[in-house]
Amino acid sequence: MLELREVTKNYGGLRSLDSVNLHAEAEMITGLIGPNGAGKTTMINCISGLDHPTSGEIIFDGHSIERTPAHRITGYGLARTYQNIRLFNQMSVLENLIVAQHSDGRATLVEALFFLPSHLREYRQQRERAFELLERFHLMNVKDAPAGSLPYGDQRRLEMARALATNPKMILLDEPTAGMNPIETHELGEHILQMKEDGLTILVIEHDMSLISQVCDEVYVLNFGVIIANDTVENIKQNEEVIVAYLGRED
């Protein structure tokens, strides 16, 4: 579904990603772990089109996307969340979910001007889809509140709902449990597994090994921009290099 070939990203003199190769199998959950500053967010930015790699290829669902603008990548069916939550804070929860369905819409300004039925129908459909997501992520009772006023856990879930609203085939989650307690983390893991059930491909970046153990089929380990290991969760936990680079730091 997603493949990175020899992807390198330089910021000035700093090499954030160094010949990274990665393959995320369709309808599987791939994990990406690594210490702070390893280049995980940089990788997601390059995949989702907010940034472009210095060299290398990124192939998503048959499209070569390393130079494609972000909105087009979304149109191909790739969605993401952000490490530091980035909701449209002044919009209501419902509006956040409606604006995310932009690519699926066709209605033009002219149709809106003359109240054409196509415009109204499309808006009604988008509302319905938004309500489904509100229901699923337990956000119904806050649907009219400004997104910025929500408690932290709700914001995390809204961000995930918003990513799903773009109607993706694959979703990239950047540290989705940052700042959550173990119970909330586990609950979020359930949501992620549910998405897999629904046929979504998932790449999840994490710090927290418990979520990785809970959901991942395969794990990549990134350290200083280099992939140092790629294996199942159990094997990764045994891997010497990984323990030194990353897990060892935790205890």
Added chain:
Amino acid sequence: MEFIFDLLTPYGITENTFQNMLIAAILGISIYITLYAGLFSLANAGFMATGAYVSVILTTRYEWDFLLAVGAGIIAAGLISAIISVPVLRLSDIYLAIATIGFGEILVVLLRNFDRIYELIVNKEETITGGATGIKGIPVITTTEYLLLYLGIVVFLMVRLHRSRFGRALVAIRQDNKVAANMGINVVYYQNMAFILGAMIAGGAGALHGHLNRIILPENYGFDRAVDILTFAVLGGTTTIIGPIVGGFIIAYLPEILRRTDLVGLLGDIFGTDLGRYQANVRDMTVGMILLGVIVFLPQGIASPAMWRRVANRIWNLFNPAEKSDA
């Protein structure tokens, strides 16, 4: 119409003042739409000039029908904005502001020297824009009805825009253009469209304004005008469509307010000078103060619903102390 003025004249709003207020409101909306898309552009004075010169030349030189000429002015402004939007909108923030200031100044110089350039190219002497002295003797065709109609159309356009896919995309872009792109919104396209739409609105305002005062001059459309237009939006606020309208009305009514409160006389007394002849400068000074004061103390503008709600709440709480302890 008469009855409106019967209502307004006691407040010093003559037909002329009212027309200026309407124009100001339209110009305020023209910059509102670009700000709404997260673009800080000061180019709308230039687009106003485009609309004014194109339509006036068409009605006076080629005797076009007025409405057709206005339409041509709107289209001309749209075309020019479409041409410059591609390179200019790659910039953002203060760089965009500077580039659009530069554009406005270039346009003014061009208008001032258009005839000379024409002569250089075509090798024929002709008076088209009339250089620094402008075009004189323009027939006064614009009426209050035309202005009201145009404002009505523009407001309708904006209100519908807010409720459309287009409008929602703009709000998303303004709040976070990177995330908007990740939501599938073509940021460049929508910003370009908003820029062009703003330019066309300003072009129409320019065309109507051009047929209001018998004369148009390049100097009318320079940096000072750009700042005026910005003031309409800043004073009223840019969270709702009401903002630029209120802002435009107040600034256009300002000279009258100054006259009624006799600020000119007051300042004159303080400095011991007769400022009677210098009303325009006192007015400009007030505009400067408003711009500074609003941006410092009321960043949402004076027509911000959120602010008024807060004020209303506070007053409510003042009279119902019990409510507060409940909450």
Added chain:
Amino acid sequence: MATHQNSLEWRASVREIRNRLKVLTERYPIIANVLIIVLSALLGYFIPYLAAEPIFRTEFNNPEQNFILMLARAGWYSMFALGYALVFSILGLLNLAHGAVYMAGAFAGLWITANQDLPIEYALPAGMLAGGLIGILVDWVAFLPLRARNAPRTSQLISSIGASIFLVNLAFILFIDQFNAPVNRFPAEKVNSIRAFQGTVPIERIEVFGLTLIDQLDYTVFPMQVTMFVVAIVMLIFLQFVIAHSKIGKAMRVVAYNPKVAQLLGINVSLIFAVTFFLSGAFAGAAGVLQGMFRVVGPFMGSEVGLIGLTVIVLGGMRSIPGAVVGSFIIANLQIATIAMGYSWLEEAVVFLALFLMLLIRPQGILGEPLQDRA
């Protein structure tokens, strides 16, 4: 693929050279600046020369004269733009009230010589002091409240426009009050009494390394023009020296890098901001007084130079102080060349065209770092 690799290498080596140059200019600011000025001036000699020589050579349009005019202009612009660039490089904000401060300095200088009847020698310090103090005042009123709440940069742009309009029109009222007219001149006899401005400078031949720059000048140089240039150079070097070697200059650099870090290091950030605005205003005031002696003083004298100064710093790189000088020379050259070719009516147009094109081609300016856009 291979060409891509080549262009990457090429870029890397360009970057390397730039970095080395940067280190050198930081280590030896005075030498670097003198070099920049000499190079720009030489360039500026040949451009108007080429422009004027073949067709238009007349008594009033000859390369020697154009060269002097260009130097005076470049001096005037750099004096003004230095303060502009200084504020931008330390605080990252564009102070569009800088033109108003320039005007205020000129006004103060004029007022104490024409109205208070003090000797003309006091005009320059008075203008600098007034400019500096008004600069600080502008910061307090227009920028400090916005900084405190972390408002966007565009808000600061708006408030500085507001401050500018206010100051200019207030000055207008004060002019009417003090002089009964909206413009005024420095008393001619006082200006002429300054020794540096007296008489004419007999220049017959200037050679540099055997190259004849000026030969048989049948034109009397206004010493004023030369003074303008010299004062600008002295100020530039002074400013660079302060930033490079003084304690306060080092603090300024830390604040420019990151005010929060500076705070943690125990630097009095508010003081540094005040010093920055004072210096910036004082430079503008000096430029205002000198130019005011040359032409007229009036409330609107700052608007034209304000926009030209904006162009200058955009060309040079808004964060770069030597860039302000480079930009000044470029603009002065462009303008003088345009005039020399007989298109004086395009004198303003070339400035704004340069501004516009620079922003499209290289928004960070000639000496600026690339603008980065964090995802």
